[in-house]
Amino acid sequence: MRGIDLFCGCGGMSLGFQNAGIQIVAAVDHWETALTVYRGNFKHPTITLDLNDVQKSVEQLRLYQAEVIIGGPPCQDFSEAGKRNEELGRANLTVSFAEIVSAMRPAYFVMENVALTLKSKRYQIARQIFKAAHYGLTEQIIEASLCNVPQQRKRLFVIGELDGRDNALKPLLESGLTTRPTTVREYFGDNLGFEYYYRHPRTYARRAIYGVDEPSPTIRGVNRPIPPNYRPHPQDAALPEQAIVLTTLQRSYLQTFPAHFSFSGPKSHLEQMIGNAVPVKLAEFVAYKLLQYQQESFGILNLRK
Numbered sequence: 001m002r003g004i005d006l007f008c009g010c011g012g013m014s015l016g017f018q019n020a021g022i023q024i025v026a027a028v029d030h031w032e033t034a035l036t037v038y039r040g041n042f043k044h045p046t047i048t049l050d051l052n053d054v055q056k057s058v059e060q061l062r063l064y065q066a067e068v069i070i071g072g073p074p075c076q077d078f079s080e081a082g083k084r085n086e087e088l089g090r091a092n093l094t095v096s097f098a099e100i101v102s103a104m105r106p107a108y109f110v111m112e113n114v115a116l117t118l119k120s121k122r123y124q125i126a127r128q129i130f131k132a133a134h135y136g137l138t139e140q141i142i143e144a145s146l147c148n149v150p151q152q153r154k155r156l157f158v159i160g161e162l163d164g165r166d167n168a169l170k171p172l173l174e175s176g177l178t179t180r181p182t183t184v185r186e187y188f189g190d191n192l193g194f195e196y197y198y199r200h201p202r203t204y205a206r207r208a209i210y211g212v213d214e215p216s217p218t219i220r221g222v223n224r225p226i227p228p229n230y231r232p233h234p235q236d237a238a239l240p241e242q243a244i245v246l247t248t249l250q251r252s253y254l255q256t257f258p259a260h261f262s263f264s265g266p267k268s269h270l271e272q273m274i275g276n277a278v279p280v281k282l283a284e285f286v287a288y289k290l291l292q293y294q295q296e297s298f299g300i301l302n303l304r305k
Helices: 012-020 032-039 054-064 092-104 115-119 121-132 184-188 248-254 267-276 280-304
Strands: 002-006 023-029 046-048 068-071 108-114 135-143 154-162 196-198 209-211
Touching: 002 012, 002 054, 012 023, 012 068, 012 280, 023 032, 023 054, 032 046, 032 267, 054 092, 068 092, 092 108, 092 121, 108 115, 108 280, 115 121, 115 135, 115 154, 121 135, 135 280, 154 280, 248 267
Parallel strands: 002 023, 002 068, 023 046, 068 108
Antiparallel strands: 108 154, 135 154, 196 209
């Protein structure tokens, strides 16, 4: 299956789908710093393109004859960590994604975003566009820590099948999940070199120090040192002096990027793109389920012939 990754960022979704056996033939983004990282890790073409220009996007992307379009439109306007204001502009890219899919009509699409997207006005517009283009939709919120990702991270995946049934992939997506969340130690083993680490909270009413015998909290787009006046939270796993601050690369590992994946660029940009990325193993899980569904559907069609 040939795929195009829209809003590819630094490549978490692409790598997961590629690992599962889907051939990524092109990737698109408008953030040149992220594309520089992407190009350092993938060989297929990358395109710098403003996907709000739907007509231009469709003209260029049709050349690649993709069977599946994947992508994660910017989530900040929907996210609990953001302002949750759909009028800021980035939420419009969810509608643009739907318009591009509707115009290109691939056999499948996969759109990833934060769980709150389901309640957004822009997604309801996008949903109407998908349905008008005759896509059956499976809308599933998946907890990453149940997909062999050592991180608690709930994400919405919308999988569309041209002329398909709604919720067709739901049983597959609910199968194969782990029975309990994956811990940091379980994923990395005993070679971490630390037991506790600091994750800067959105508010100091929340805990900030975690241990490796639990899944990581959601990796965000900021990474700050422990403030000298930090007051321990009752639920912290340890005292501040026992904790480290994760490096940029360690944060990428919690997003299940492999050690050989290279990152270059300004530190603040790297932290943001890593925090925004789809965990590789989560994308891989969804891609395997899509391929399994495609193969099972193909088998059923052959039996009917």
